[in-house]
Amino acid sequence: MSGGSSQSSPLSGQSSFSPLSSFKDLELSSDSGCLSIVVLGASGDLAKKKTFPALFHLFQQGFLQSGEVHIFGYARSNLSDDGLRERIRGYLKGASDEHLSQFLQLIKYVSGSYDSGEGFESLNKEISEYETSKNNKSGSYRRLFYLALPPSVYPSVCKMIRSYCMNPSSHAGWTRVIVEKPFGKDLDSAEELSAELGKLFEEEQLYRIDHYLGKELLVLRFANRLFLPLWNRDNIANVQIVFKEDFGTEGRGGYFDQYGIIRDIIQNHLLQVFCLVAMEKPVSLKPEHIRDEKVKVLQSVEPIKHEEVVIGQYDGYKDDPTVPDDSNTPTYASVVLRVHNERWEGVPFILKAGKALNSRKAEIRVQFKDAPGDIFRCKKQGRNEFVIRLQPSEAMYMKLTVKKPGLEMATEQSELDLSYGMRYQDVKIPEAYERLILDTIRGDQQHFVRRDELRVCDLPCICPSFAMGSLVDN
């Protein structure tokens, strides 16, 4: 059983965000040979909206080659190969028909349950047949399993993969498993899940994905001298990390209602963004160094105070037929995190997330303190703010107070604006999932959550009575 490999081929700089090809720290694998990618839960929302489109974009850019890769969709739904292809076709944008059909032809569908051997035996048979048909000269076989499924089925699915679908030990190569968030429901279930998965796979084989970690904040944070002296309690009044969606559950209530917005978004996506904003500079870009710093800052977070939590549910949530009529699951929450360390003491980090709100965006808003000795009386115009918009349309801008044009002495707020779409017009900015799936194929765990991180990422643990039910009932 091998999780990684040690040949060196740094990530090529596909994005204008991070031309990583010169980063000596990243010794990544570039092994070749048959690559079988299995999307479990292929009939679902994530698979059609994110997983297959990301695979398609990697294919378009030549990272996945027809001769080398095959993609298997697996789920219980009764679908044919063409049925699955039709289901995802509409989400694969920006390609010629020829390119699109080349990609779709790589996809095969296998139907089966998540807890019985039969389906996984058939899956293994399909993968093996494909591998044999490839007459693989390099002799290396790579199997990547993507769990695009509700976490409740991860243990049984992982057991099935371990029992029926591993890369045979007689073959060189690897078996890796991408596990989606949320990793359990609370500390106990996360620990239990980790323990169960830990019995089946080595840590190097497990890729706990959080696509907000694919949003590439590290360069901005640590490569700009400008920010270094400002990034602390002396200058920053508060930091807001905001996620808003302008649509509701849309038929995903079966999953969402069991988890709620805190477990769906705040505990994972926003907490990971918080780590990147608040952590100290890692020793290097090596995955372990980055993840060590994230763990440290999480350990410095104080217990959350009840009076600093707001939750709510949007009107109409229970109209979704997949949501129980008596649901009290929050679809909106805001939580204040306070970090007890030298850099951040006294600076609130306000994490807000909500579905069915007025707009769709995810952003980090760093609000600076007022300039002391305000001789221009410009306080009323607002503070300096540095805003990083993660989506849509990645951008960053700095809100500054400037002299209003004209002969009068008046000030106003304006922006120094860097929109990626405008600045890099000819560059295709990759989706977070593209980058993360490619990282997995290359064996780079830098942007994935480590097992011990999960333990300190647990919001209910940071505040023991932060269970959703208890707050809703109060």
Ligand SMILES: NC(=O)C1=CN([C@@H]2O[C@H](COP(=O)(O)OP(=O)(O)OC[C@H]3O[C@@H](n4cnc5c(N)ncnc54)[C@H](OP(=O)(O)O)[C@@H]3O)[C@@H](O)[C@H]2O)C=CC1
């Ligand atoms: N949707 C999104 O935008 C994102 C989702 N995620 C994560 O991805 C995972 C999957 O989410 P999503 O695709 O939205 O979920 P879905 O509700 O669409 O579920 C995916 C598939 O899993 C199967 N399934 C659904 N419910 C159950 C169940 N109770 N027991 C067994 N199988 C079930 C269904 O396939 P079948 O019945 O055919 O077997 C379904 O098509 C979640 O962990 C979520 O947090 C992460 C980022 C974004």
Ligand SMILES: O=C1O[C@H](COP(=O)(O)O)[C@@H](O)[C@H](O)[C@H]1O
């Ligand atoms: O993990 C999830 O993320 C999506 C939002 O992803 P984004 O990249 O569009 O911000 C959210 O809709 C979903 O509820 C959640 O499970």
